[in-house]
Amino acid sequence: SWLLFEIASSLDNGNNRYFGQYVGSFNHNWNNIITGDVYFVNKHTLFLYNFSFNGQESDVYFKVGGHNDPNIRSNTDGIIIPDELGRFHQLGRYRNQNILLTLPKGISADKIRWISLWSKRLLKSLAEIRIVKTIAVPELKSLGPLINTKDSVKAKNIFAIDDKTILIRKFHYNINCLRCGFFVGYGAIPNSFGIKIPDEHASFSKLRNYYNEDIILRLPRDLSLINNIDWFAIYDPEHNKCYGYIHIDKKNLNIPPSMAFMLTYVTLFSNCEQILPGLMHISWEIRHPDIYIQLEARIASNQYAAFGLSGSFKQSKMIGSDVFVTYYDADSNKVVLEDFTVTGKTQCNLQTGIGVCPDTLVGGNNDLELLMSSYIDGLIKVTFRRSISVMRDHQNDLPFLIHDPNPIVAAIGTLDTHKNPSYHTVAVNTKYHQSKYRPMTIVNFGRKNPKRNCYENLWDKVINEPANIFNTIANSQVSETEIIYELRPWKPAIIKTTNNHVFHVVIGPAGNAQQGYTSITGQESPGIAFWINDLLIPELHVVRGHDYTFLIETGDNRTDKKHYHPFYITDSREGGNPNNFSINHHIYAGIRFHDGIADPQPGTGRYCELIESSRVDPAFIYSIEDYRKTLRLYCGKGNVGSFRWRPDNNTPDTIFYQSFTEKNMGWKIKVTSSSSTTTLSQILLLLETLAILTTIIIVLL
Numbered sequence: 001s002w003l004l005f006e007i008a009s010s011l012d013n014g015n016n017r018y019f020g021q022y023v024g025s026f027n028h029n030w031n032n033i034i035t036g037d038v039y040f041v042n043k044h045t046l047f048l049y050n051f052s053f054n055g056q057e058s059d060v061y062f063k064v065g066g067h068n069d070p071n072i073r074s075n076t077d078g079i080i081i082p083d084e085l086g087r088f089h090q091l092g093r094y095r096n097q098n099i100l101l102t103l104p105k106g107i108s109a110d111k112i113r114w115i116s117l118w119s120k121r122l123l124k125s126l127a128e129i130r131i132v133k134t135i136a137v138p139e140l141k142s143l144g145p146l147i148n149t150k151d152s153v154k155a156k157n158i159f160a161i162d163d164k165t166i167l168i169r170k171f172h173y174n175i176n177c178l179r180c181g182f183f184v185g186y187g188a189i190p191n192s193f194g195i196k197i198p199d200e201h202a203s204f205s206k207l208r209n210y211y212n213e214d215i216i217l218r219l220p221r222d223l224s225l226i227n228n229i230d231w232f233a234i235y236d237p238e239h240n241k242c243y244g245y246i247h248i249d250k251k252n253l254n255i256p257p258s259m260a261f262m263l264t265y266v267t268l269f270s271n272c273e274q275i276l277p278g279l280m281h282i283s284w285e286i287r288h289p290d291i292y293i294q295l296e297a298r299i300a301s302n303q304y305a306a307f308g309l310s311g312s313f314k315q316s317k318m319i320g321s322d323v324f325v326t327y328y329d330a331d332s333n334k335v336v337l338e339d340f341t342v343t344g345k346t347q348c349n350l351q352t353g354i355g356v357c358p359d360t361l362v363g364g365n366n367d368l369e370l371l372m373s374s375y376i377d378g379l380i381k382v383t384f385r386r387s388i389s390v391m392r393d394h395q396n397d398l399p400f401l402i403h404d405p406n407p408i409v410a411a412i413g414t415l416d417t418h419k420n421p422s423y424h425t426v427a428v429n430t431k432y433h434q435s436k437y438r439p440m441t442i443v444n445f446g447r448k449n450p451k452r453n454c455y456e457n458l459w460d461k462v463i464n465e466p467a468n469i470f471n472t473i474a475n476s477q478v479s480e481t482e483i484i485y486e487l488r489p490w491k492p493a494i495i496k497t498t499n500n501h502v503f504h505v506v507i508g509p510a511g512n513a514q515q516g517y518t519s520i521t522g523q524e525s526p527g528i529a530f531w532i533n534d535l536l537i538p539e540l541h542v543v544r545g546h547d548y549t550f551l552i553e554t555g556d557n558r559t560d561k562k563h564y565h566p567f568y569i570t571d572s573r574e575g576g577n578p579n580n581f582s583i584n585h586h587i588y589a590g591i592r593f594h595d596g597i598a599d600p601q602p603g604t605g606r607y608c609e610l611i612e613s614s615r616v617d618p619a620f621i622y623s624i625e626d627y628r629k630t631l632r633l634y635c636g637k638g639n640v641g642s643f644r645w646r647p648d649n650n651t652p653d654t655i656f657y658q659s660f661t662e663k664n665m666g667w668k669i670k671v672t673s674s675s676s677t678t679t680l681s682q683i684l685l686l687l688e689t690l691a692i693l694t695t696i697i698i699v700l701l
Contacts, residue, residue, distance in 0.1 A: 036050050038129055150242075164225070173243075182232070184219065202218075230247065260375075275440050307408065316442075337384055406445055495532065534628050536628075557607070573656055575662075603660065
């Protein structure tokens with residue numbers, strides 16, 4: 001038998017972390033506490049680990065120099081380098097922080113002979129590290145060609161770009177091998193205890209044929225060429241056969257650490273709070289007139305993370321909030337950061353400007369300046385800057401409260417197919433897992449004494465997550481928090497009808513994504529949905545030639561966009577988008593046309609909405625009927641709307657009821673012919689009659 005780990009997991013090595021070539025440590029107390037370790041990451045980057053400086057001395061900067069004699073320190077010796085945000089700004093307070101410093105152009109790490117904290121006011125170094133010439137800067141390393149190759153497998157050379165990235169030059173592979181793949185592992189030679197790593201497209205599928213190609217492979221999770229790998233191979237675990245490998249000599253392997261990995265350990269600011277414990281951290285720093293923020297969150301590649309300022313100055317409130325949304329765009333291989341305004345618990349309606357809308361699409365501006373970003377193995381990290389106050393013409397933005405507590409909002413949810421945020425799965429007021437830490441709803445951004453209250457390292461949580469759980473997150477439309485809950489989807493509701501059946505339609509919540517609308521339809525919900533006869537989006541079974549009445553209470557005030565959802569029947573699976581009525585979007589009821597212009601008035605009526613009467617824990621809701629018991633119906637003034645509909649022979653077998661103004665609020669209508677129904681009923685009646693006659697005959701005999 002053979003042992004195969006399809007998903008890379010930790011080879012228990014004490015959780016070693018590789019930061020590059022160790023240079024030295026600050027350890028000085030000259031009226032200023034200055035501590036921390038310094039590493040060369042590459043020729044252009046320094047890493048300061050666990051760095052502290054109390055900031056009591058003013059006009060202090062990072063400075064490097066190339067003079068051989070470190071005792072010669074004039075004001076003109078050396079050069080001031082920018083801080084971790086690329087600013088030539090005097091240093092503030094640092095508390096056990098990890099930061100990356102980028103050297104200016106023309107300065108290479110191998111030419112540096114000292115690094116110091118330099119006081120311009122005192123014209124002296126407060127603390128320094130002397131760097132000897134024998135300390136080598138990490139760089140790309142050749143590992144040599146594949147050895148012991150078999151069949152048509154070969155590679156001209158293999159390079160370690162960094163501790164998590166392998167470059168294979170002129171790779172040739174032309175074998176029909178079902179289980180063959182790229183493997184790494186412990187030991188002198190490849191063996192059956194190896195770990196399979198993804199190909200150049202991050203796939204674990206069967207290897208394709210390669211014809212003298214250059215490919216780049218990335219080691220996932222905590223795998224590192226430095227810490228826990230002795231060999232790399234093309235290996236068949238089913239037959240324990242190696243088609244070529246290289247041995248990795250770690251003693252002489254002075255390569256850069258993965259920059260993406262390094263960014264997961266960067267802690268730029270002296271303030272930090274666990275907004276969603278185990279899932280989202282926010283750190284920040286006030287540098288008037290701006291605030292610098294770092295958002296760190298655990299999300300799958302089809303999810304978004306959102307954080308922002310509450311729509312209320314008294315409590316956490318989504319409606320009216322100013323939200324910063326980030327996600328990883330796999331198509332462009334970039335991290336996206338956008339400024340959103342929330343005016344409704346629906347996806348953005350560009351015609352009305354209601355919903356969760358990017359500021360740029362509703363007359364505002366994207367005021368966020370992205371400074372740094374990374375996404376690796378489910379951990380996203382963005383650093384950005386925004387003005388503390390708000391300009392008068394920026395109507396969608398809210399100011400940061402510096403002298404008072406600031407109610408905030410935060411959420412994690414799924415992106416739709418157009419990469420727009422759908423209704424969130426987790427928010428600050430959601431009980432989402434058993435954590436000893438509670439979500440935060442208020443942050444004091446201007447507190448006098450900075451403090452890092454982030455006790456959990458999110459990257460450590462990522463690499464220690466069971467592999468099957470992580471893959472389920474990455475390859476599905478559910479989030480990690482739902483997997484933790486292990487909620488069962490509600491059984492979809494069905495209404496089977498007779499002639500002259502009446503349907504009563506109101507608005508209500510869409511339910512939890514794993515149980516409600518999204519679970520039933522497979523489509524992302526705007527957060528609200530149609531409830532018909534006290535059931536969430538039931539599948540309606542109707543018969544051609546029969547009459548049906550719809551009593552509509554979904555809003556009739558066109559000016560109140562939030563409470564205006566005309567009901568209509570269509571062949572569109574999504575609905576909405578009133579400008580999209582074309583040959584591919586047929587209307588069967590609920591809308592009439594005047595000179596080609598759609599009028600949804602037949603599908604309107606006063607507004608009635610089912611609202612949760614108390615906070616609902618989805619773990620204790622087992623059906624739509626149970627969920628309905630937690631809801632109360634609230635209705636506005638006005639009259640009930642109605643229309644009658646008779647499906648005919650031109651009506652397709654499957655159509656949908658939808659909202660005129662919002663996508664994905666309704667569901668299916670199944671249409672059958674009366675003849676088939678009649679035939680079935682006649683057969684049943686005949687069988688019943690025959691049974692009665694048989695009984696009579698037996699009695700007579």
